[in-house]
Amino acid sequence: MLKAPLHTKKASPTRWFNRLYTLIYGVAICTLIYRHCCNLINSPSFTTILLLLADLVLSFLWVTWQPFFLNPVHRQVFPENLPQVAEESDYPRLDVFVCTADPFKEPPIGVLNTVLSLLAYDYPTEKLSVYLSDDGGSQLTLFAFMEAAKFARHWLPYCKKYNIMDRSPEVYFGNDQSLFPETNEIKAMYENMKATIKDVMDRGTVDIDQINGDRMIKALSKWSTGFTRHQHPTVIEVLLKSNQDKDVTEHYMPNLFYLAREKNKATPHHFKAGAINALLRVSAKLTNAPIFLILDCDMYSNDPKTPLRMLCHFLDPNADPKLAFVQFPQCFYNINKYDTYCTEHVLENQMCTVGMDGLDGMSFMGTNAFFKRDALLGKPADPQGLWNEPDETKDGLEVAHRVADCSYEENTKWGSEIGFRYGTLVEDAYTSFRMQCLGWKSVVCKPTRAAFLGNMPVSLNDFLSQSRRWYMGLLQIALCKFSPITFGMKCMNPLQALCCAYIEFRSFWSIPIIIYALLPQIALLNSSSIFPKVSDPWFSLYVFLFLGAYGKSLLDYMVAGSTYRKWWSYQRMWLIYGCSTYLFSFFDWLVTSLGMSTFEFNVTSKVLDNELTKRYEQGVFTFGVDSPLFVSISTAAIVNLFSFLIGLKQVLINGRFEELFGQLFIAGFGVVNGWPIYEGMVLRHDKGKMPTRTTMKSVCGALLIYWVFSFAF
Numbered sequence: 001m002l003k004a005p006l007h008t009k010k011a012s013p014t015r016w017f018n019r020l021y022t023l024i025y026g027v028a029i030c031t032l033i034y035r036h037c038c039n040l041i042n043s044p045s046f047t048t049i050l051l052l053l054a055d056l057v058l059s060f061l062w063v064t065w066q067p068f069f070l071n072p073v074h075r076q077v078f079p080e081n082l083p084q085v086a087e088e089s090d091y092p093r094l095d096v097f098v099c100t101a102d103p104f105k106e107p108p109i110g111v112l113n114t115v116l117s118l119l120a121y122d123y124p125t126e127k128l129s130v131y132l133s134d135d136g137g138s139q140l141t142l143f144a145f146m147e148a149a150k151f152a153r154h155w156l157p158y159c160k161k162y163n164i165m166d167r168s169p170e171v172y173f174g175n176d177q178s179l180f181p182e183t184n185e186i187k188a189m190y191e192n193m194k195a196t197i198k199d200v201m202d203r204g205t206v207d208i209d210q211i212n213g214d215r216m217i218k219a220l221s222k223w224s225t226g227f228t229r230h231q232h233p234t235v236i237e238v239l240l241k242s243n244q245d246k247d248v249t250e251h252y253m254p255n256l257f258y259l260a261r262e263k264n265k266a267t268p269h270h271f272k273a274g275a276i277n278a279l280l281r282v283s284a285k286l287t288n289a290p291i292f293l294i295l296d297c298d299m300y301s302n303d304p305k306t307p308l309r310m311l312c313h314f315l316d317p318n319a320d321p322k323l324a325f326v327q328f329p330q331c332f333y334n335i336n337k338y339d340t341y342c343t344e345h346v347l348e349n350q351m352c353t354v355g356m357d358g359l360d361g362m363s364f365m366g367t368n369a370f371f372k373r374d375a376l377l378g379k380p381a382d383p384q385g386l387w388n389e390p391d392e393t394k395d396g397l398e399v400a401h402r403v404a405d406c407s408y409e410e411n412t413k414w415g416s417e418i419g420f421r422y423g424t425l426v427e428d429a430y431t432s433f434r435m436q437c438l439g440w441k442s443v444v445c446k447p448t449r450a451a452f453l454g455n456m457p458v459s460l461n462d463f464l465s466q467s468r469r470w471y472m473g474l475l476q477i478a479l480c481k482f483s484p485i486t487f488g489m490k491c492m493n494p495l496q497a498l499c500c501a502y503i504e505f506r507s508f509w510s511i512p513i514i515i516y517a518l519l520p521q522i523a524l525l526n527s528s529s530i531f532p533k534v535s536d537p538w539f540s541l542y543v544f545l546f547l548g549a550y551g552k553s554l555l556d557y558m559v560a561g562s563t564y565r566k567w568w569s570y571q572r573m574w575l576i577y578g579c580s581t582y583l584f585s586f587f588d589w590l591v592t593s594l595g596m597s598t599f600e601f602n603v604t605s606k607v608l609d610n611e612l613t614k615r616y617e618q619g620v621f622t623f624g625v626d627s628p629l630f631v632s633i634s635t636a637a638i639v640n641l642f643s644f645l646i647g648l649k650q651v652l653i654n655g656r657f658e659e660l661f662g663q664l665f666i667a668g669f670g671v672v673n674g675w676p677i678y679e680g681m682v683l684r685h686d687k688g689k690m691p692t693r694t695t696m697k698s699v700c701g702a703l704l705i706y707w708v709f710s711f712a713f
């Protein structure tokens with residue numbers, strides 16, 4: 001028995017309220033569906049069918065949303081109690097994997113800040129290894145990291161000597177910092193390195209006079225003619241070697257490896273999942289730590305003590321042997337106070353995490369999680385002796401090269417039963433889902449100070465394109481043979497399976513959202529009433545359902561410690577998603593599953609443009625490009641505006657307010673939510689406004705929809 005606990009778990013008191021809410025609201029939904037069915041039998045029509053369909057999908061998604069709230073738990077960790085179970089020298093080795101894929105969308109200077117913040121972890125250096133996987137196969141990235149390795153010799157001892165909290169130099173020097181004797185010197189070194197790298201990036205190549213030392217010449221000469229990002233041999237560089245490389249205070253440094261796995265056009269590389277699997281094998285050969293951390297290249301460490309929090313779970317003698325990973329929430333440093341595009345993902349990060357934690361464990365979120373290596377590898381019999389002791393000698397490096405080859409995975413279980421699973425654009429959700437089906441568990445660790453911070457797009461098109469990739473990937477899981485509602489229901493706690501279904505079926509929101517964004521409005525334009533009169537008792541059911549849903553989500557936002565302004569953006573973005581990404585991801589899924597196209601992982605740009613950022617900070621939407629995603633949103637916005645105005649006119653002239661109120665209200669709600677879109681179309685003249693072409697297309701779209709669907713009334 002431990003004298004003092006390493007971690008505690010407390011069920012949230014909100015669960016009782018949530019369960020009651022689920023019960024009452026569930027009854028109301030059943031009543032509504034009953035009414036729809038009666039209507040369908042008594043007066044079947046285009047409208048009754050569509051309304052039933054919309055509400056059935058809404059109900060399905062509502063059901064999958066409830067399990068998140070039935071048993072949320074809050075965990076706490078106590079790293080100060082760790083000495084009871086382990087001295088520092090007993091800590092397990094830790095491998096950190098950082099993935100990058102494109103030096104122009106993910107500038108190396110940002111990536112190396114992430115890596116420096118990790119190298120500087122408060123963890124025994126001889127046990128820490130950082131691996132950078134470069135899917136961009138770029139000489140520029142390698143050059144930047146060779147510079148970073150030199151700078152690390154000064155940076156690491158500096159951080160430790162003064163116990164610096166912000167160990168990403170960019171963040172540290174960007175804040176007001178206290179002045180220590182070395183501060184100015186180190187800052188100058190950092191600026192110098194930045195300038196050299198910027199110069200190399202601007203010119204797109206490394207100059208002869210920037211190359212110093214044999215090691216650098218040898219490394220960079222691997223980029224011979226014919227070496228492209230899509231076709232090249234494996235490159236592994238040992239940039240720092242623990243037990244050999246020392247910092248300026250004569251202390252050993254952690255390991256730092258650069259890996260660009262082999263690429264050729266004939267073999268699919270499976271995007272990030274492929275990169276992680278290559279890292280898993282290469283690291284197995286070189287360091288083989290029992291625990292590894294996966295990070296996106298923009299997710300720098302915001303707290304040097306994070307690994308100790310993770311150890312509180314893994315080193316607990318009573319820990320569940322099936323504990324596979326410890327997930328830290330995804331937090332971002334560039335969210336404005338309105339969270340304009342709902343990129344903070346408050347509900348996902350605050351509610352879904354603790355909700356699933358109370359069941360079988362959170363899904364992997366792609367980054368910020370510490371994994372037990374065994375959980376991903378099972379116990380494979382490996383003919384090449386890969387799983388023996390790590391071997392950092394020359395032979396070891398040679399094998400490491402071989403296991404990163406394209407052909408290595410042929411006829412193996414990699415991607416299907418071991419490592420990260422292939423076949424979807426969201427390797428994270430899919431892999432953890434499959435692991436949970438095998439009985440693996442996970443826990444969420446939510447320290448007050450975020451463990452990692454990353455960035456999110458500040459232009460609407462970038463963000464919608466990013467989420468379009470996610471939702472398409474999630475749909476690939478939802479509709480494959482391992483779907484959570486078929487396969488998942490059998491293999492895991494059904495409530496857990498429902499949570500997974502919620503995450504994966506989200507594109508289905510587009511069905512009810514589009515129906516409610518167009519149907520009542522077109523009916524209104526045709527003076528046809530489709531909802532009960534205000535005086536009809538059934539009308540109060542609609543009021544209850546509407547207020548109940550919106551009120552609950554506002555409440556959830558408040559419980560999550562967020563603000564009503566952010567909630568407002570959230571509900572607005574939900575409508576925008578419904579009319580754009582959710583819908584488009586359906587098309588993407590259809591086109592790829594019919595074999596008409598292959599799917600691509602479009603890396604999100606992490607370049608922060610000043611003008612865009614300034615506009616975002618003010619809470620102003622950036623449209624700017626002529627994108628089909630905007631055409632569909634603007635079309636819906638235009639239909640709502642006209643329907644509201646014309647409906648209002650009719651009511652003022654002919655009365656019928658009671659009959660048409662429901663529709664007027666929905667159209668009016670659409671108009672209020674669409675305000676930034678109208679503004680972008682007519683009132684703004686800056687670069688971020690809606691392009692005129694997009695507006696013209698949307699007007700045509702709106703007219704077309706009006707003509708085509710008016711036949712039904």
Ligand SMILES: O=c1ccn([C@@H]2O[C@H](COP(=O)(O)OP(=O)(O)O[C@H]3O[C@H](CO)[C@@H](O)[C@H](O)[C@H]3O)[C@@H](O)[C@H]2O)c(=O)[nH]1
Binds near residue numbers: 100297601
């Ligand atoms: O072929 C590829 C493509 C991407 N990446 C890396 O994957 C990470 C995530 O890519 P990003 O463009 O930033 O995607 P996001 O949409 O921001 O990422 C979220 O969604 C992804 C799944 O779609 C997850 O992999 C991520 O962890 C999760 O943060 C980045 O470090 C990339 O460098 C690769 O290594 N190889």
Ligand SMILES: [Mn+2]
Binds near residue numbers: 296298454455604
């Ligand atoms: Mn990202």
